[in-house]
Amino acid sequence: DVKVTQSSRYLVKRTGEKVFLECVQDMDHENMFWYRQDPGLGLRLIYFSYDVKMKEKGDIPEGYSVSREKKERFSLILESASTNQTSMYLCASSLSGLRAFFGQGTRLTVV
Amino acid sequence: KQEVTQIPAALSVPEGENLVLNCSFTDSAIYNLQWFRQDPGKGLTSLLLIQSSQREQTSGRLNASLDKSSGRSTLYIAASQPGDSATYLCAASGNTGKLIFGQGTTLQVKP
Numbered sequence: 674d675v676k677v678t679q680s681s682r683y684l685v686k687r688t689g690e691k692v693f694l695e696c697v698q699d700m701d702h703e704n705m706f707w708y709r710q711d712p713g714l715g716l717r718l719i720y721f722s723y724d725v726k727m728k729e730k731g732d733i734p735e736g737y738s739v740s741r742e743k744k745e746r747f748s749l750i751l752e753s754a755s756t757n758q759t760s761m762y763l764c765a766s767s768l769s770g771l772r773a774f775f776g777q778g779t780r781l782t783v784v
Numbered sequence: 785k786q787e788v789t790q791i792p793a794a795l796s797v798p799e800g801e802n803l804v805l806n807c808s809f810t811d812s813a814i815y816n817l818q819w820f821r822q823d824p825g826k827g828l829t830s831l832l833l834i835q836s837s838q839r840e841q842t843s844g845r846l847n848a849s850l851d852k853s854s855g856r857s858t859l860y861i862a863a864s865q866p867g868d869s870a871t872y873l874c875a876a877s878g879n880t881g882k883l884i885f886g887q888g889t890t891l892q893v894k895p
Contacts, residue, residue: 677827704881715887716873723881731882763827769881770815770835775827 676700679764679776686783692751694779696764705747706765706773707731707739716763722747723769754783786811788876790886797864798894805859805889807874812852814876818883819848819859822871831872832859864893 680695698705704723708716708731718731720739728739736758740748747766751758759782767773787810797803807817816835820828832841832848834857840849847860857874871890875883 706883708885713887716885718882718884721880721882729880729882765828765883767881767883769879770877772830772833773818773828773875773883774830775820777827778825780825 677764677766677774677776679762679779681779682777684779684781686751686754686781688755688783690751690754690783692754692781692783694749694751694762694764694781696747696749696766696776697745698747698766698774699745700766700768700774701744702766702768702774703744704767704769704773705741706767707737707747707749708763708765709733709760710763710778711760719749756783759783786814786876786878786884788874788884788886790872790874790889792889793887794890794892796892796894799864799866801864801893802860802862803864803891805861805872805874805891807857807859807886809855809857809876809884811876811878812855813878814852815879815881816877817848817850817857818875818877819846819857820873820875822873822888824871828873861891864891866893866895869893 834850873888
């Protein structure tokens with residue numbers, strides 16, 4: 674079975690810190706995604722990558738950047754964390770046209 | 785821009801009932817439509833994927849249908865059980881592989 678692993682389940686960071694969220698998949702999927710999930714707003718796409726070093730902005734990229742240097746790893750970077758970035762962050766991977774697989778989520782709190 | 789809507793937002797049914805969850809999308813040029821389940825505080829689990837050329841998919845007590853022309857998909861759950869209680873999300877995918885999610889339907893099945 675496909676495994677998508679996010680580096681942390683829970684994180685607490687201070688305002689202004691640079692934060693790295695890591696995601697690794699073990700099935701050679703070309704597509705990888707970062708979403709954030711907030712009550713009442715559903716899942717919103719932050720960034721999408723369709724190949725190594727290739728990325729596309731989602732609906733809410735402001736305040737975030739991403740890195741995909743290797744096919745299996747997709748990192749989300751909060752350049753300067755703010756309290757409005759407190760959220761559940763979900764990573765996913767897929768082969769185009771096939772099922773997407775999600776990690777367990779990282780609940781980030783920015784204080 | 786693709787928009788996905790799910791109705792109702794919440795649903796409570798007694799155990800044993802058959803039920804239908806609805807998903808609508810604005811752009812009929814989808815590549816596929818996926819249904820996911822999410823338990824509280826967890827990641828998403830893929831339930832069913834319907835390719836654009838298909839009309840329905842079945843897995844156990846779950847049946848998902850797709851009508852591209854009307855921009856609708858339904859998830860039918862037969863003989864519901866308390867263990868089916870969760871949030872169900874649908875997501876439409878274009879040919880880039882990007883997934884756009886609805887806000888989900890939270891289902892409670894009462895014993």
